[in-house]
Amino acid sequence: MTSSYGIEGHGLDGRAAVVTGGTRGIGRAVAERLAGAGVLVCVTARDAEEVRRAAEELGGVGLAGDVGDPDHPRAVTELALRAFGRIDVVVNNAATNQPYGPLMEADPGAWRRAFQVNVEAPLRLVQCAWRAWLREHGGSVVNICTEGAGHAGPNVGAYGTSKAALLHLTRQLAGELAPKVRVNSVSPGLVRTEMARFVWEPGERQLAAGLPLGRIGEPDDVARAVVWLASDAAGWITGADLLVDGGTGVRTAYPGPGYAVDDRLRSYAPPRS
Numbered sequence: 085m086t087s088s089y090g091i092e093g094h095g096l097d098g099r100a101a102v103v104t105g106g107t108r109g110i111g112r113a114v115a116e117r118l119a120g121a122g123v124l125v126c127v128t129a130r131d132a133e134e135v136r137r138a139a140e141e142l143g144g145v146g147l148a149g150d151v152g153d154p155d156h157p158r159a160v161t162e163l164a165l166r167a168f169g170r171i172d173v174v175v176n177n178a179a180t181n182q183p184y185g186p187l188m189e190a191d192p193g194a195w196r197r198a199f200q201v202n203v204e205a206p207l208r209l210v211q212c213a214w215r216a217w218l219r220e221h222g223g224s225v226v227n228i229c230t231e232g233a234g235h236a237g238p239n240v241g242a243y244g245t246s247k248a249a250l251l252h253l254t255r256q257l258a259g260e261l262a263p264k265v266r267v268n269s270v271s272p273g274l275v276r277t278e279m280a281r282f283v284w285e286p287g288e289r290q291l292a293a294g295l296p297l298g299r300i301g302e303p304d305d306v307a308r309a310v311v312w313l314a315s316d317a318a319g320w321i322t323g324a325d326l327l328v329d330g331g332t333g334v335r336t337a338y339p340g341p342g343y344a345v346d347d348r349l350r351s352y353a354p355p356r357s
């Protein structure tokens with residue numbers, strides 16, 4: 085199948101993928117693009133009704149659960165294999181941006197949870213998929229990191245540190261699993277999703293003006309990059325991180341107004357849970 089971008093026919097038709105956090109935002113856009121390319125898709129998320137709905141709309145299957153639950157990756161792998169008989173693509177997308185705040189105040193349990201969800205869960209899912217299918221048949225893994233992992237930022241220390249660990253995990257796995265399995269990451273800048281709503285909603289026009297490409301990202305901007313990396317079009321790429329950030333990383337050379345994301349992060353007070 086060929087889309088208007090002409091990228092999705094690169095050998096993906098008839099393959100199978102697992103996309104964690106595939107019910108909304110970036111994960112949903114990835115799942116839609118994969119399904120549009122003829123891929124059999126298994127999505128996960130915690131909200132069971134959303135999982136059921138997404139799986140139905142995508143013509144795939146889904147499993148409700150928390151990626152941080154040690155049994156979840158095995159259950160997802162078993163479901164995908166049972167339903168499709170194969171797992172060619174793993175997209176580790178589900179994540180948490182908690183605990184929010186200065187690291188000196190970070191609760192140890194919440195800190196561990198950030199690493200459990202953002203680092204350990206991707207590894208465990210790749211381990212399960214490797215043993216069940218990838219080791220013998222090959223495939224590709226795409227981890228969703230963040231542009232922010234490359235620098236420090238106000239109140240996002242746990243998120244940034246865990247995503248930086250995921251970047252390293254990506255490179256380590258790329259070396260260990262080659263040549264059969266390619267492992268890459270995509271690092272988005274600010275994207276219009278629920279997770280980042282507290283950053284973009286209070287003044288999107290001002291934020292966009294500070295970006296070289298003049299707008300914040302849409303989930304599909306990221307999805308197209310993920311699908312390309314997962315496909316045979318990227319067949320000689322492994323251990324790479326693809327920035328999809330509208331130029332966020334080069335903004336200091338951009339002659340527009342300053343970028344207001346750090347001000348938002350500094351002033352945001354999360355609701356008490």
Ligand SMILES: NC(=O)c1ccc[n+]([C@@H]2O[C@H](COP(=O)([O-])OP(=O)(O)OC[C@H]3O[C@@H](n4cnc5c(N)ncnc54)[C@H](OP(=O)(O)O)[C@@H]3O)[C@@H](O)[C@H]2O)c1
Pocket residue numbers: 104105106107108109110111128129130131134149150151152176177178179180201228229230231271272273274275276277278279280
């Ligand atoms: N949006 C941005 O600006 C931005 C920027 C850089 C990187 N990213 C990265 O992009 C990825 C997707 O984020 P997003 O912005 O699309 O977020 P989102 O719109 O909030 O969607 C998150 C998805 O993950 C699921 N999820 C969350 N926690 C989970 C858990 N513990 N177990 C299983 N599923 C879970 C959610 O469903 P349930 O709530 O039902 O579980 C939902 O399907 C993340 O890795 C994030 O770090 C986002």
